[in-house]
Amino acid sequence: MKQKDYLKDISEIKNLMNKSSRFISLSGLSGILAGIYxxxxxxxxxxxxxxxxxxxxxxxxxxxxxxxxVLFLVALFSIITGILLTTKKAKKNGEQIWDSSSKRLISNFLIPLVAGGIYILIILTQGKYGQTGGLMLIFYGLALVSASKYSIGDIKYLGFIEITLGLIAALFPGYGFWLWVIGFGIMHIIYGTIMHFKYDIK
Structure with missing residues (x-):
């Protein structure tokens, strides 16, 4: 009986440490809507x-x-939807939306994303269009993998998929648009659906 109590205490301590170091209120539904956008x-x-x-x-x-x-509006609507649904989920779970874990999450997500965005703008001004879709996927994937340390670990798998699609797009730039559609559209819907049923519905 005591051993079971010890295991229960250890499990509770582990959960508390996980919640204090990770922002786990990301909404799966926001991923679905981002894919639709x-x-x-x-x-x-x-x-x-x-x-x-x-x-x-x-x-x-x-x-x-x-x-x-159009791309800017897609990103804007996705961000607004993500903030609204994640805030709603955090309040429902009794968690703070803006704490140390969410700050680390955002900073680790934005650093590769902003660097990639600037790089893409630079090559666009040079008239190099062919690699744009692949670069978007690669830098977005890197941002997800970087942020996964401070959120639901499952998002790193989406990041790996985005990076892989980006590398394929680099090899076959003629298919960059369709790989972009798969990465940002279809994969977001699939990932969001999985996360919704795994974490949102209790």
């Missing part, structure tokens, strides 16, 4: 490029600026 954005971008510029994207054209606006 990405698919909608990709459909709009594909229609614009295919209809108005014969499949060619020029840096100084209005199609390019519109596509960049």
């Amino acid at each position: 990405a698919l909608i954005g990709a459909a709009i971008a594909y229609y614009l490029v295919d209809t108005y510029s014969s499949g060619t994207l020029l840096l100084d054209g209005w199609i390019f600026r519109t596509v960049m606006l």
